[in-house]
Amino acid sequence: MINRSDSRAREQVLVTVDLVIFTVREDRLQVLLIERGQPPFEGRLALPGGYIRVGERLDAAALRELQEETGVDGSQLHLEQLRTYGDPERDPRGRVITVAYLALTPDMPVARAGTDARSADWRPVDQVLQEEAGLAFDHDVILREALERARSQLEYTTVASAFCIEPFTIADLRCVYEVVWGFKLDPSNFRRKVTRTDGFVEPTGEHRVQELGRPAALYRRGTARLLSPPLLRSSEVAHSQLSTAALR
Known part of the structure; x- marks a missing residue:
């Protein structure tokens, strides 16, 4: 018989996908960021992403979010899973595990905001990583690790041509x-x-x-x-x- 008060009892876990979308614009590496339009972190910059829908595969969710946030067909881009982030304190709304994806694409058009964002824009990666306010959630960590993954990919693969x-x-x-x-x-x-x-x-x-x-x-x-x-x-x-x- 399961003891509901046992600290080992299962907790409800939600799953999201977050996207680190890199492009080269004006001879600078830039990343797509949104300004959150609702709590938590309302008004803060964040990576685009969202919750997994019922019955939706992870890759399909990433492609959908990419389409919603940029209007781009992700099936034509280099899109790969970065890793999973599951720190219990990463989201103040509860236990939320996110699967981060890295997308590499040629020079992109002006970004458009999704349903829960006030705005969306391309921003130079070096500037974003130097800003004191930082990104919402643990997106600073995700961005830094995505940057290192992209740099490593250029050493061992031909992915640079995707830009x-x-x-x-x-x-x-x-x-x-x-x-x-x-x-x-x-x-x-x-x-x-x-x-x-x-x-x-x-x-x-x-x-x-x-x-x-x-x-x-x-x-x-x-x-x-x-x-x-x-x-x-x-x-x-x-x-x-x-x-x-x-x-x-």
């Missing part, structure tokens, strides 16, 4: 790495590594006319999903430092 609108140049792709990693890369070294990695990018045979210099070759996403060898941040920093030292 590029096809066709793109090698310089466009390099800009993604520089924006997400937060430091400049040597153009020649980057081009050599990208073009020598099988399946990373595929040439279209076309070129983009530029204001200065020769026309730039255009590429599309290749068939590879993993980078072999990986494009490591540590080696790129070292190469950049050596190049700088050689110029002194």
Whole structure:
């Protein structure tokens, strides 16, 4: 017989999904945030998300929230599950476990607010992480971990091309790495590594006319999903430092 007063008794748990949606706008890594229009944390910035509906799968809920918050078909984007956050104190309304998703997308249009938000807007990630007020719930933690996941993904996978609108140049792709990693890369070294990695990018045979210099070759996403060898941040920093030292 179950003792209802037993501290080990089951508690009611609600499940939500939260979305960390990254894009590159104006040569900066930006994240979609909403201003909450109701308690708790009314008026605070937060990641878009919402409760799971009855009978709804997690991935379907994430796609629905993405559609509702941005008007974008998430099936065409890079969307992956980040991890689950279940601290008992993360939501003042009760025990709420959230499954966070990471979405990577090319330059997005102006955001639109969902049903429970006053506004929605793209904001530079570096500025958001420096603001004293912080995000609602534990969304600061989720955002930081999503940022590190995105940075790591660029080292070992070809996901950087998900930020590029096809066709793109090698310089466009390099800009993604520089924006997400937060430091400049040597153009020649980057081009050599990208073009020598099988399946990373595929040439279209076309070129983009530029204001200065020769026309730039255009590429599309290749068939590879993993980078072999990986494009490591540590080696790129070292190469950049050596190049700088050689110029002194």
